[in-house]
Amino acid sequence: MSRDESxxxxxxxxxxxxxxxALVYMFGAIILSLEDGSGWSRAELALGxxxxxxxxxxxxPFSGRLVDQGFGGTLLGxxxxxxxxCLALLSQVEALWLWYALWIVIGVAQAxxxxxxxxxxxxRRLGPEARRGIIRVTLVAGFASTFAFPLGAWTGAALGWRGAILVFAAVELLVTLPANLLGVRLMRRGARRGGLMVATPRGAVRAVxxxxxxxxxxxxxxxxxxxxMMLTTFALPILAERGATAAVAVLVASTVGPMQVAGRVLLMLGGARIQAGTAARAIAIGMSLASLALLIATGQSGLFLLYAVCQGASIGVQSILRPLLTAETLGQENFGAMSGALAMAPLTASAAAPFLGALLIxxxxVTLLLSVTLVFALGAFGLALWLRARGI
Incomplete structure (x- = not known):
């Protein structure tokens, strides 16, 4: 990897x-001020x-195919x-239908x-060297929630939910935009090592x-x-119901981010000694322990810390594991389209999580919601055991 690429x-x-x-954690970070100031119910808000x-x-899948055809930089910018x-417009809405309409367009930006x-x-740019690049990105991006929750708590209290969303809009335009544009420009100074940019062959995704x-x-x-996503979206009300003060709730929610980074660092230090299947089973167990800790908590700081450590480290490893395990299990050919198709499952689950979580609460x-998150984690562990039997 050249200096420019790095x-x-x-x-x-x-x-x-x-x-x-700005696009994902903002809602959970300002949910309390949203509920207090918008006049809409938790379920109505979460549907956004x-x-x-x-x-x-x-x-x-469509964004993956566009990346395969060389439009990745255009998409990121x-x-x-x-x-x-869209966030700037969202801060000014008065009608619920417009709240939903703008969230749909925000979904396009997320994709x-x-x-x-x-x-x-x-x-596509780095080919076999992409692993190092992906790990670097996830190490830094693990601090997104650490940045979002304190910012949301402070701006929501000081400026109200409308002012808070405007602040996140500024983050997207003044930080995300220039970082993506300059990053893409520097990446394109190096030779492309990920193969030719071609349209996805007919039937390639169907075969997968x-x-x-x-x-x-x-x-x-x-x-x-x-x-x-259920635990992240409703972290503040969950922790408050489990006996945490407002300050402790923000601190615990913000700690999940650094724990994501810690999990990724441990995976890096383990290197080839940690097999992908072993990591998959470990993170399913970790997330099961996180849900269980909140389920039995009644104000104990130790259980809140156990939740933050287990949930953060596990989901942090998961974000690295997904692209790497996809490439190792299914191959690198047509990787953009293939990873896009695979991403529909976690994205669909993430999509259902805010509204489902609101309905469960x-x-x-909160007890019912935490029971469901525990079942989800145990179900993932069962699938990890099945993959182990397949040699993964």
Whole structure:
């Protein structure tokens, strides 16, 4: 990897950090001020990020194919503009239908600018060296929630939910956009090592869909992301109900980010000694322990810390594991289209999570939601055991 490419990777990492903070974590970070000031119910509000993530899931295969055809840089830059403008408009909405409409467009920005597009772009540019680039991006982007939750708590209290969303719009336009544009420019100074840019061959994705390993991976990552997005979206009300003060709740939610980085560092230090299948089983166990810790918590700081460590480290490893395990299990040919198709499962689960979480809390309280997240994590562990029997 050349010096320009290395710098480009770090800039894309900054872009992913700010992009996730503004487009994904923003809602959970300001949910309390939203509920207090908007006049809409938790379920009505949560349907917004749900439709965004549904849109992202539907468009993921198409963004992957566009990356394969050489439009990755255009997507990363254009989507940052689109996302920032939509957030600015979102801060001014008065009608619920417009809230939903803008979240749909935000979903387009998510599909075109977040991990799947970035990782596919790095794979196309760097080829076999993409692993190092992907790990660097995820190490930095793990701090997205650490950045988003304190910023959301402070701006929500000081400026109200409208002012808070405007601040996140500024983050998207003033940080994500220039970081992505300059990062892409520097990456393109190096020779492309990921193969020719061609349209995805007819039937290529269909062939992958016939493999049972594809569906096992889809279910595994889908269950983990459904678990994580429910816990992330409602982290503040969950922790408050479990006995945490407002300050402790923000601190715990913010700690998940550094723990993501810690998990990724441990995976890097382990190197080839840690097999992908072993890591998959370990993170499913870790996320099961995280849900269990919150399920039995009644204000104990130790259990809150256990949740942050286990959830953060596990989901951090998951984000590295997904592209690497996909390439190792299904191959690198047509990687953009293939990873886009696989991403539909975790993206769909992520999409359903905010609205499903709101319904679960309404039906049976936080206890019911945490019971479901525990079942999701245990289901993922079961799939990891099945993959082990297949030699993965």
């Amino acid at each position: 710098l480009g990777v770090w800039l894309l990492a900054i872009g992913q950090t700010a992009g996730f903070a 990020p749900t439709v965004a993530l549904v849109t992202q899931a539907v468009l993921a 254009g989507a940052a503009v689109l996302g920032g403008l 075109a600018s977040l991990y799947e597009t970035c990782f596919s772009f790095l794979t 869909l016939r493999k049972p390993e594809f569906w096992a991976l889809a279910g595994f990552f889908g269950l983990l992301m459904g678990n994580h 309404g039906a049976g309280g």
